[in-house]
Amino acid sequence: MTLRQYWRIVSLDFPIIFFIKVPFFLIVAGWRLHKQEPFKNIAKYSFSATLISMKHAYTRLLHKTAQYITIHLFLTLASMPILVAWGLPLSRLSLFGNLFFSPVLFLFLLLSSAVFFFEVMHVPHGFIAWLLEKLTFLWKWILPLHGSDTLYGFSKPPLWLLFTLAITPFVLIAHPRMRSSKYRIIGLAVLLILSMMIIQSASRQQSACSKIPCYGGELTLLYQDDKTVLIDPGYIGRRISAPSWVAYTLTPELIAKTGRLTIDHLITLKPGIMTFEAIRTLGETISIRNFYAPYMYGELTGPLRVAWGKLYGVLQQQETKLHRIYEEQPLELVEGTITLSMSSHGKKTYREITYPHVHIRGFIDDEPVNL
Numbered sequence: 001m002t003l004r005q006y007w008r009i010v011s012l013d014f015p016i017i018f019f020i021k022v023p024f025f026l027i028v029a030g031w032r033l034h035k036q037e038p039f040k041n042i043a044k045y046s047f048s049a050t051l052i053s054m055k056h057a058y059t060r061l062l063h064k065t066a067q068y069i070t071i072h073l074f075l076t077l078a079s080m081p082i083l084v085a086w087g088l089p090l091s092r093l094s095l096f097g098n099l100f101f102s103p104v105l106f107l108f109l110l111l112s113s114a115v116f117f118f119e120v121m122h123v124p125h126g127f128i129a130w131l132l133e134k135l136t137f138l139w140k141w142i143l144p145l146h147g148s149d150t151l152y153g154f155s156k157p158p159l160w161l162l163f164t165l166a167i168t169p170f171v172l173i174a175h176p177r178m179r180s181s182k183y184r185i186i187g188l189a190v191l192l193i194l195s196m197m198i199i200q201s202a203s204r205q206q207s208a209c210s211k212i213p214c215y216g217g218e219l220t221l222l223y224q225d226d227k228t229v230l231i232d233p234g235y236i237g238r239r240i241s242a243p244s245w246v247a248y249t250l251t252p253e254l255i256a257k258t259g260r261l262t263i264d265h266l267i268t269l270k271p272g273i274m275t276f277e278a279i280r281t282l283g284e285t286i287s288i289r290n291f292y293a294p295y296m297y298g299e300l301t302g303p304l305r306v307a308w309g310k311l312y313g314v315l316q317q318q319e320t321k322l323h324r325i326y327e328e329q330p331l332e333l334v335e336g337t338i339t340l341s342m343s344s345h346g347k348k349t350y351r352e353i354t355y356p357h358v359h360i361r362g363f364i365d366d367e368p369v370n371l
Contacts, residue, residue, distance in 0.1 A: 063181070066181035066182075066185060067181065069185055070181060070184050070185055070188065072094070073185065073188035073189060073192060074169050074173065074188060076094065076192060077165075077168070077169040077188060077191060077192055077195060078166060078169050078170070080165070080192075080195065080196075080199075081162035081163070081165045081166040081199075082162075082166065084153075084154045084156060084157070084162060084199060084256075085156060085159065085162050085256075086252055086256075087153070087156065087251070087252030087253060087254075087255040087256030088153075088252055088255070089151040089152060089153040089255060089261055089285070090151065090152055090153070090154075091150055091151055091152075092150045092151075092152065093150050104135070104139055107135060108132070108135060108136070108139075111128055111131055111132040111135065112132060114128050115128055115129050115132060151261055151285070152261065153255035153259050153260065153261050154196075154199045154200060154255075154259050155255075155256060155257060155258060155259030156256040156257075157199055157202040158202065161198070161199075161202055162199075165195050165198065165199070168191060168195070169188065169191065172187050172188065172191060200259075208222060208223060208224045208364050208365075208369075209221070209222055209362075209364065209369050210223070210257060212250065212253055214232075214235040214236055214238075214245070214250075215235050215236070215238040215239055215242075215245075216235065216238070217233060217234075217235030217238075218233075218235070219231065219232050219233075219235065219236065219250075220233075221254070221257060221258075222338055222362070222364065222369070223257065223258050224336060224337050224338055224364055224365075225336040225337060226260070227264050227335045227336050227338060228254075228258050228260060228262065228263050228264050228265070229263075229264060229265040229266075229267070229333075229335065229338055229340070230254070230263050230265070230266050230267070231267045231269075231360065232266075232267065232268040232269065232270075232275070233269050233270070234268070234269050234270030234272075234275075236250075236268070236274075236275055236278050236279075237270070237272040237273070237274035237275030237276075237277075237278055238274070239274065240274060242274040242275070242277060242278035242281075243274075243277050243278050243280075243281040245278070246278045246279075246281045246282045247281050247285070250282065251282065251285050251286060254286065261285065261286055261287060262286065262287045262288075262289065263282075263286055263287070263288050263289065264289050264290060264335060265289070265290045265292065265333060265335060265340075266279070266282075266288050266290070266291050266292065267292040267293075267333075267340075267342070267360070268291075268292070268293050269294065269358045269360075270294075270348070270350070270355075271293055271294060271296055271308075271350060271353070271355055272304075272350055273303050273304050273307045274307075276304075276307040276308050276310070276311040277307050277310075277311075279291075279311055280307075280310050280311040280314050283311070283314040283315065283318060283320075284314065287318055288315065288318060288320045289320060289321065290320065290321045290323060291315055291320050291321070291322055291323065292323045292324075292325060292331070292333075292342070293322075293323075293324065293325065294324070294325045294344070294355035294356045294358055295324040295325060295326045295327070295355065295356065296353045296354075296355050297347075297353060297354045297355065298352050298353035298354060299352065299353075300352075300353065301352060304351055304352075304353070325342055325344065325356055325358050326344070326356065327344045327347065327356040328344060329344075330342065330343040330344075331343075337364055337365045338362070338363075338364055339362065339363040339364075339366075340360055340361070340362045340363075341360070341361045341362075342358050342359070342360050343358070343359055344356030344357060344358050344359075345357050345359055
């Protein structure tokens with residue numbers, strides 16, 4: 001066959017092949033493939049695969065959530081007796097707080113480690129330091145949002161009971177029937193509720209009047225009928241470390257003795273810079289309902305004005321009632337079975353101000369109390 005004859009056949013058959021035979025072949029082939037089971041169920045198989053993938057993802061999510069809840073309940077049970085023994089409060093938001101705090105803690109450790117090693121190796125790290133600063137600022141902004149009303153405390157029960165409650169979750173987890181996550185969560189949750197009820201019922205009843213050593217003196221704590229009165233004769237502001245002492249000594253002591261994060265009446269008899277700083281620190285954790293202080297005659301200036309302004313802001317935020325003790329105007333406090341009579345005798349001077357010299361007489365159930 002010559003090239004000319006071949007070209008004639010192709011030129012005549014091309015329209016027939018392209019417009020008739022090829023579409024007919026595609027239609028027939030598609031119809032046959034549609035009749036075959038694997039190709040007929042392609043769409044159905046793809047949808048089923050998506051559902052199976054979503055089901056697997058949902059199962060993994062449930063498994064991870066169960067693991068997290070189990071670990072959280074176990075750590076709460078193991079650490080709660082230690083926190084109660086130290087007089088530290090517990091948080092109702094700990095379940096969610098740990099979930100959000102862990103990633104932030106990981107990022108903080110990662111960025112701070114990177115800054116440290118880059119500094120040692122003399123590698124520029126300005127952007128990483130900026131990220132670390134912004135992360136720290138963000139966390140400090142988030143922390144005050146929870147409020148002190150999410151915290152709760154327990155008064156200190158006997159140590160043998162706390163030790164028993166601390167080892168109970170280990171025994172529960174080691175039990176052969178506690179292999180599945182469902183049984184572990186149920187068992188730990190029930191144990192947590194029972195532990196709280198036991199600690200609450202077994203808390204030791206503190207004496208109505210107790211003393212708290214403070215910088216060579218003593219603060220007086222009156223606790224009767226779930227009412228708390230704290231009296232500072234002027235020792236709390238003796239040293240510059242007063243805010244730290246309040247945060248790490250006084251606050252745990254108050255929680256361990258009363259099991260409450262509320263002071264119904266706080267009385268201070270000597271105003272001062274460190275006194276105001278210490279009370280402001282106390283107000284960041286403990287709710288103060290009534291605050292009593294001698295009236296300050298004169299103009300507050302300098303650090304004293306700044307310290308009083310910060311304390312006043314905290315008291316306003318808590319909606320604390322401010323009571324001033326004036327000269328020659330006795331003030332009486334009656335709270336349940338507690339009665340206090342405050343009267344001034346003369347004046348005292350601190351920096352540029354003067355204030356009344358206040359004496360207090362107290363009675364509990366009509367019995368005099370040594371203040």
